[in-house]
Amino acid sequence: MKPITVIGVPLDLGAGRRGVDMGPSAIRYANLHEKLTKLGFDVEDIGNLSVPTLETYKVIDPNLKYLDEIVAVNEKLAETVSETVERGRFPLVLGGDHSIAIGTIAGVAKHHRKLGVIWFDAHGDLNTHETTPSGNIHGMSLAASLGYGHEELVNCGGYAPKVSPENVVIIGPRELDPGERKLIKELGIRVFTMHDIDRIGMARVMEEALKVVTNGTDGVHLSLDLDGLDPKDCPGVGTPVVGGITYRESHLAMEMLAEAKVLTSAEFVEVNPILDNGNKTAKVAVALVGSAFGEIVL
Ligand SMILES: NC(=[NH2+])NCCC[C@H](N)C(=O)O
Numbered sequence: 001m002k003p004i005t006v007i008g009v010p011l012d013l014g015a016g017r018r019g020v021d022m023g024p025s026a027i028r029y030a031n032l033h034e035k036l037t038k039l040g041f042d043v044e045d046i047g048n049l050s051v052p053t054l055e056t057y058k059v060i061d062p063n064l065k066y067l068d069e070i071v072a073v074n075e076k077l078a079e080t081v082s083e084t085v086e087r088g089r090f091p092l093v094l095g096g097d098h099s100i101a102i103g104t105i106a107g108v109a110k111h112h113r114k115l116g117v118i119w120f121d122a123h124g125d126l127n128t129h130e131t132t133p134s135g136n137i138h139g140m141s142l143a144a145s146l147g148y149g150h151e152e153l154v155n156c157g158g159y160a161p162k163v164s165p166e167n168v169v170i171i172g173p174r175e176l177d178p179g180e181r182k183l184i185k186e187l188g189i190r191v192f193t194m195h196d197i198d199r200i201g202m203a204r205v206m207e208e209a210l211k212v213v214t215n216g217t218d219g220v221h222l223s224l225d226l227d228g229l230d231p232k233d234c235p236g237v238g239t240p241v242v243g244g245i246t247y248r249e250s251h252l253a254m255e256m257l258a259e260a261k262v263l264t265s266a267e268f269v270e271v272n273p274i275l276d277n278g279n280k281t282a283k284v285a286v287a288l289v290g291s292a293f294g295e296i297v298l
């Protein structure tokens with residue numbers, strides 16, 4: 001069992017609604033440390049990266065809101081994650097909005113040049129500054145990791161691209177913008193929509209997804225956006241979409257990941273305590289972390 005390093009990234013500049021900056025605190029408050037310690041892990045929490053406050057900055061480009069600040073945070077995150085991997089530890093990153101995947105993946109893929117990525121999300125996060133409907137960079141992080149979008153996002157960590165399309169799967173999307181659909185088709189990315197989950201079940205979806213991310217790869221990253229789950233279970237997210245993955249299906253997905261013993265890094269993002277109901281979403285995040293790290297009932 002690899003020792004785990006928890007890294008908090010209280011960034012909300014990439015999201016349209018405030019509050020995800022409190023995600024790392026909410027997840028810690030929901031007893032993340034205790035959960036992992038009880039499972040027998042050596043856990044180190046290095047606290048939060050320092051992140052600029054929205055009030056200090058102005059939007060310069062409406063199609064790339066807070067670009068410079070988001071790039072700076074992600075460069076720092078990439079370094080921190082890379083050092084964590086060098087120290088032989090598993091990076092567990094707490095968001096923050098989903099733009100932090102740019103930095104996490106930049107840090108991890110440096111050491112795993114053939115990284116598989118599981119993108120668990122109601123969205124594709126495959127927009128660029130040319131296709132974005134909102135200008136919010138959290139909707140561009142998977143595209144940037146694949147080498148598409150603004151060069152400063154694409155070149156985070158000093159190299160690009162981080163991952164190739166054949167090693168990526170998206171699980172749970174139910175809201176994709178026209179530019180995202182186009183990119184998915186062009187690149188041939190494997191996507192398991194809610195339709196697929198309804199039709200063949202999460203067990204088969206995960207079997208197929210695991211094949212994709214382990215085929216010829218040297219590591220697997222889980223990027224889990226809590227809005228992938230149904231808003232009934234995870235109301236504390238900034239961009240909720242009805243008809244999501246259930247609590248049970250998400251646990252099954254995490255348990256199957258744990259059984260496969262392939263994960264080399266993970267991030268849990270978009271927890272927004274301001275919009276939550278009694279820290280419910282953070283509690284679900286911690287429960288899912290437990291399953292992803294091997295928690296079983298019997
Ligand atoms: N990480 C997220 N919650 N992303 C939501 C993105 C929503 C929309 N597709 C956009 O680009 O603005």
Ligand SMILES: [Mn+2]
Nearest residue numbers: 122123225227
């Ligand atoms: Mn999302």
Ligand SMILES: [Mn+2]
Nearest residue numbers: 098121125225
């Ligand atoms: Mn997302």
